[in-house]
Each structure stands twice: as structure tokens, then as C-alpha cells.
Amino acid sequence: MQLDYGVMRAPARLIFGPGQRKALGRAAASLGSRALICTDTRLANSPLMQELLDDLAAHDVSVEVFDGTEPELPLEGIRDCVDRHREFRPEVIIGIGGGSCMDLAKMVSLLMKYPEPVSQYYGEFKVPGPIVPVIAIPTTAGTGSEVTPVAVIADSDRAVKVGISSPELIPHTAICDPELTLSCPAGLTAISGADAFAHALEAFSAIRRPPAPGMAMERVFVGKNVLSDQYALSAMRLIFANLEKAVKEGSDIEARSAVMLGSTYAGLAFGTAGTCAAHAIQYPVGAQTHTAHGLGIGVLLPYTMEFNVEACESVYAEVARAIGVDAGGTDHEAAHAGIAAVRALFQRIGIPVSLRELDVKDEDLDQIAELSMGAARLVENNPRILDKHSVRSILDKAMSGA
Structure with a gap:
């Protein structure tokens, strides 16, 4: 085996284990006092979400929730989230759910810092600099988006999904709690x-x-x-x-x-x-x-x-x-x-x-x-x-x- 070359990129914090979702409040508070949660309707109305909201409130983090994440992450949905919450000026974006929720958090963080059109960021190394810090909390075990430099979206002007790939998109913090996958069908x-x-x-x-x-x-x-x-x-x-x-x-x-x-x-x-x-x-x-x-x-x-x-x-x-x-x-x-x-x-x-x-x-x-x-x-x-x-x-x- 050739052993002379390796590359490692990862979140600044990667927290793994049953029950570790309870670290969210402290993790978010270390990054800012205003958090935007990107999730879907099912999770937004779940006991889990209330548990997380209570934890964030206990750490003096004010929160807005966007629950309109759609499968395959259409570009229009990303813009909708940004438009609704830009005036809130979130200091941390929290993606909770499957890959689309975490990718939405990455894309919203990007567009909270840098201008449209989104197409200028398609490809590799096109993100100009740091984005709003992201905390990614997966509820499925598959995409790996909580640790990757990629967001995949559906652009109606393109025949297939497109990717934005940049180390700047790697979430600041990943919290991987296997208990959140117990209800996964x-x-x-x-x-x-x-x-x-x-x-x-x-x-x-x-x-x-x-x-x-x-x-x-x-x-x-x-x-x-x-x-x-x-x-x-x-x-x-x-x-x-x-x-x-x-x-x-x-x-x-x-x-x-x-x-x-x-x-x-x-x-x-x-x-x-x-x-x-x-x-x-x-x-x-x-x-x-x-x-x-x-x-x-x-x-x-x-x-x-x-x-x-x-x-x-x-x-x-x-x-x-x-x-x-x-x-x-x-x-x-x-x-x-x-x-x-x-x-x-x-x-x-x-x-x-x-x-x-x-x-x-x-x-x-x-x-x-x-x-x-x-x-x-x-x-x-x-x-x-x-x-x-x-x-x-x-x-x-x-x-x-x-």
C-alpha cells in the first residue's frame, strides 16, 4: 500500500453517542445567541424538537424554525428559507434531519453570507470564504452530510442535481446520536x-x-x-x-x-x-x-x-x-x-x-x-x-x- 499521501477534513467538533443530542444547547451557545433550525414538518412537530428547543432556551439561545425542507432540496426551497429568516440574522444554523435538512442548513448558511446567483458556487472551491457556522444533527444513517464538504441541490434549470463542494461547507459541529435513528423506518x-x-x-x-x-x-x-x-x-x-x-x-x-x-x-x-x-x-x-x-x-x-x-x-x-x-x-x-x-x-x-x-x-x-x-x-x-x-x-x- 502506498503510504505517502493523505488528506483529512472534518468538523471542528464531532460528538458521537446515544443521548449526545443533549449537548446541542451548549454547543450552539458557544457559536452565537441566535440560531435558525432547518428541519422538516414531521420533526418540527415532534417531542424531539421540543426537547431541543428547551435545551437551546436554557442556554439563552433564541431560535427560529424553518420546517419546509423538501426531499431532493429544490433551489426554490433554499431561497424561501433565506428570505423568511434573513432579518433574524442567525449566528448559527442547525440542520436536524436527513441529508436534505443538513444540506439546507449548509446552503442557507452560504446565502446568509454571500450573494446570488447560487450557480456561481456550483463545482469545487467556489465558496469565497467561511459561512455562518453550521451544527448538523442527522436522524438517518446514510448521507454523511454532517461531516462532508458537499451540498447537493435540485436546480430546475439543470437536468440533474448539482453539487457545491468546498471545505467551507463542512459543518462546524456534528452531533451524531444513534437514538435519533431508532424511529427510522x-x-x-x-x-x-x-x-x-x-x-x-x-x-x-x-x-x-x-x-x-x-x-x-x-x-x-x-x-x-x-x-x-x-x-x-x-x-x-x-x-x-x-x-x-x-x-x-x-x-x-x-x-x-x-x-x-x-x-x-x-x-x-x-x-x-x-x-x-x-x-x-x-x-x-x-x-x-x-x-x-x-x-x-x-x-x-x-x-x-x-x-x-x-x-x-x-x-x-x-x-x-x-x-x-x-x-x-x-x-x-x-x-x-x-x-x-x-x-x-x-x-x-x-x-x-x-x-x-x-x-x-x-x-x-x-x-x-x-x-x-x-x-x-x-x-x-x-x-x-x-x-x-x-x-x-x-x-x-x-x-x-x-
Whole structure:
């Protein structure tokens, strides 16, 4: 293993453990006296929200709540939140919920400091400087947004979702309380966990670039490196061993804790290494079918692994041995056993085996392949060279379920 290059970016504070949501009041008060909470309607009307509001009040933090977060985070919703709460002049933004709530907090923080148009920030390193401090509190275990430099939004002027990637977007504080995932439904637990596993797998198998001085100041996602590898391997071990139990025995706090820790580790891994083919292809699949991100990722990952294996056989073998699938044999045997094990796990937790089950149409495959190539940073990060023809071959297999 090449050990000469690594990049680590993370929140200033990362607090993990059951019950740690009770640290919010003190954490927020250390950053300011006015807090804006970004969440959704369900959470805004829950006992959890009242508990958090009481804690903030006890620490003399005044609060406004925006409860209009929508799935897939449309740009119009971000502007609505900013317009409603700009005069409040929040000193800290708190994102509570799934990935969209945390990404909303990041985007509102950005637009509270810097002007429109939002499109000027699309891509990497376009955020001009620090944003309003963000506290991220996930209630699902999947996106890793609580620790990543990314916000993904839906812009009606674009065919697929777009990303803003900058170290400035990393939340100041992440509070990861596994108790908040206990009420997460089985189906959402499954697809969120599949997404988290894919984050770790794709970070670990991403292309390894020559360690040019200053690369981390020029690329948000530098590819496979010695620091992201450690988080990625730990994430895959935790998620593979515990996801099925978290899905099927949702009250098991140990399994929930392991999957949430794995998801956070995966976020730390891909936040510097980046992701690859499954994510590049999911964006247009999701746009075409209006299906959840993690669902598309779960369907696609085994097929992208089959495509990539010839370029990263030893890497996939290391993954297989780390998750306990194959302790011996050749790299070839271990790598293919690992792919089969991932496919089997996803099937056991209810992930569909084909894109056809997501209502993808044969006549849309060429367009999906072409749009996938538009995710340049993901395509370039893939361990095997991707072009429109090879993406189409992955799609064909994913449609057949073979």
C-alpha cells in the first residue's frame, strides 16, 4: 500500500453517542445567541424538537424554525428559507434531519453570507470564504452530510442535481446520536445504509492520484489516500456487520449505533476521496424516476463493482477480507466473493435487483448514459475508465438484473 499521501477534513467538533443530542444547547451557545433550525414538518412537530428547543432556551439561545425542507432540496426551497429568516440574522444554523435538512442548513448558511446567483458556487472551491457556522444533527444513517464538504441541490434549470463542494461547507459541529435513528423506518434504514456503504466502498476504490504538492488545495476530492482508507475500511466493517440487524430489528441500539458510526466514517472517507460510478449514474436515474438517492445507489453498486473489478481486484479483495467474506484464496476469488456478498446483503434488506424495478425505461438509457458523463469529478475518480459506452453496458446489466 502506498503510504505517502493523505488528506483529512472534518468538523471542528464531532460528538458521537446515544443521548449526545443533549449537548446541542451548549454547543450552539458557544457559536452565537441566535440560531435558525432547518428541519422538516414531521420533526418540527415532534417531542424531539421540543426537547431541543428547551435545551437551546436554557442556554439563552433564541431560535427560529424553518420546517419546509423538501426531499431532493429544490433551489426554490433554499431561497424561501433565506428570505423568511434573513432579518433574524442567525449566528448559527442547525440542520436536524436527513441529508436534505443538513444540506439546507449548509446552503442557507452560504446565502446568509454571500450573494446570488447560487450557480456561481456550483463545482469545487467556489465558496469565497467561511459561512455562518453550521451544527448538523442527522436522524438517518446514510448521507454523511454532517461531516462532508458537499451540498447537493435540485436546480430546475439543470437536468440533474448539482453539487457545491468546498471545505467551507463542512459543518462546524456534528452531533451524531444513534437514538435519533431508532424511529427510522426499515425501508429508509436500508437504502440509507446502502448509500453509506457505497460512500465507503467508492472512496476506498477511487483512483489514486500522484501526490502533487498542493493537490488538496486544488481538489476537494483527491482520490484514494492513506487517511480516507482507514475511515472507509472501518465504515464497511461496521455497516456490513450491522445493517441487516438495524433494518430488521430497528430497536437494537447497538446495531443502530454501529451503522450510524459507519455512516459517519464513510462521510469522512468520501469527503476527501470522493465517490465514483454508482453516484455518477444515480443522479440521472434519480432525475428520470424520482426515486430516492440511496435506492438507486443500492441497485447500481453491485453492477459498478462488477465493471470496475478488473481495474481494482486487489482493492476489492482487501474489502472482502475486511468484512469477513474471504480470509484466504486469491485476490481474484476474494474480490468476486466480496461483490457477491454485497449483492446478497442488499437483497436481504430489500434493495431491488434491477433498475427496471425503479421504472427506468429502455428508451431512456442512452440519455442516462450521456448525463452520467456530465458528473465529471465522479467519472474521473472511477478506478476504471468510464465513457458513454461503458456506462451504457453497466445500465444494460442493471436493467436485466443479471
